[in-house]
Amino acid sequence: MWTDKQRGIRVSQAELLCTNSCGYYGNPAWQGFCSKCWRERNRKDEAQRQETSQSSDGASLSFYKFEEKKNIEKGSRVNTVRRLFWGGPSPPKHKESTESHSNSMKAFHGLEPGDFTGFLKVLRSPSSQQLQSRCTSFLNTIEAYHHLPVQKQSDLVQDFYQNMAAYFSSLPESQVLQMMEHLEKLIMTRLHKWVFCHDSVDDEQKDLALQRRIRSLNWVTPRMLSVPFPDEITAITKDPYLPAITAIIEMDAKRAPQDKLACVIKCSQHVFEALSTSNSEPANADDFLSGLIYVVLKANPPRLHSNMQYVIRFGLPHSLMAGESGYYFTNLSCAVAFIEKLDGPALNLSQEEFDGYMSSGRAPSGHRGQERHRVAQSTQHILEELKVRQEQLDQGANALKVQLQQWVREVDTKVDEAQLRSTLIQKDLTAQCELAQSGSSLVPGQQQQHHQQQDDDGIKELVQNTHC
DSSP: OOOOOOOSOOOOHHHHBOTTOSSSBOOGGGTTOOHHHHHHHHHHHHHHHHHHHHTSOGGGHHHHHHHHHHHHHHHHHHHHHHHHHHSSSSOOOOOOOOHHHHHHHHHHHTOOTTOHHHHHHHHHSGGGHHHHHHHHHHHHHHHHTTTSOHHHHHHHHHHHHHHHHHHTTTSOHHHHHHHHHHHHHHHHHHHHHHHTTOTTSOHHHHHHHHHHHHHHTTTOOTTTTTOOOSOHHHHHHOOTTHHHHHHHHGGGGOOSHHHHHHHHHHHHHHHHHHHHHHOSSOOOHHHHHHHHHHHHHHHOOTTHHHHHHHHHHHSOHHHHHSHHHHHHHHHHHHHHHHHHTOOTGGGTOOHHHHHHHHHHOOOOHHHHHHHHHHHHHHHHHHHHHHHHHHHHHHHHHHHHHHHHHHHHHHHHHHHHHHHHHHHHHHHHHHHHHHHHHHTOOOOHHHHHHHHHHHHHHHHHHHHHHHHO
16 A cells, blocks of 8 residues: 555645635636625626726727627527516515415425425426426426527526525425425426537537546556555556446436436545545545546546536536535536646656656556556466465375375285185185084094194195285
8 A cells, every 4th residue: 555645636625615705615617606606796797897888988889889789689588588487577576375385385395305206296286286387487488598598598597496495485494405406307307408518608629628638647647646545456456446437427327417416426425435445544635636536537527527517507506505515516626627737746747757648648657567567576476376385285185195005005905814814714614514524533633733734725825826
């Protein structure tokens, strides 16, 4: 395991928060602001530009008149959309609850967390007819005006979220968030094909540029990013960050912003799991960001820029400004920004070395060569151990074979002796029977000599037969 503790990638909690010090998470896509402060800043800049255009000199009056006319036309189209949906130039204020509204809220109040199917059933019920009508009208209007710039469409969707949050305000705050997540999934699943990677922006070109950038950095090793691994062999044979890589790739297949965020959360959790198994010390923010950068480089997720912009434009504000999802998404944005600006010093390399690796596209021999050498040494050590064990097994088998042969010889000898005794006993019994039948008149001394002579003759005969 790598023991060096120097981190080339550092980020503090303060750097993740909004530049305006509002307490919410910022994002590099919003120049460090949170979504709320970013929109307020844009509105102020727009108002300031309009004031500047009105106070310009007469020489540029025709140009500013043209710009003013253009802005008026854009604003008129947006106001037209708002009038079609809301019945006025801006979303209406929340009114007091009616009896039907109360009944509808009671039905929504009984839903279980995350029960999107149950939400759809309540939405189709007669008590929710007004809410269903407003959602359908909004969807039809956005689809009819899909040629509007994507930022204008984002503003309309965010206005819709704000109005619907007021519609559910009689529910507890936790249930309001759940209802808004259900509405987001309902609305954006249908609008995905109209607003994702919109023609009014260059998301597609930025996707290709980011993919080429990540592909050109395929030589970056985990050690350069200070990403811990259990050991070098595991880094080659089985990547512990593979589940995180799979999760971030799945993000492109989702349509609702919250589902894409769920993939980011899942990926980040797998990164922490890999860090916990790869390092003896608890993972910190630097380890997490380094691991997330490694995952993005390895995965090279399809349409990563478009997916992130889609979540930024059409996701619920509270999902990005605070909580687990906001923290993980902010870190993902920081990881992408780091990759786009990656240089030699960030990897503890000189700029000449960095440029050389970028131009050749080959991995640094100093690191990967060492890894391959360590793997080769470990493999050779394993082979030598297997060879020694094989020799020990062969020696044991030979010793066992010799022992078995000796046992066989001893058994054969004992069998021969037993057969010999058996034969002698049988002959002696036969001779005794013959003597008993013939009524031999031999005296006892002569009978004993006669038996002894028969035994000697029998043994000699058996010995001669055995040698033969």
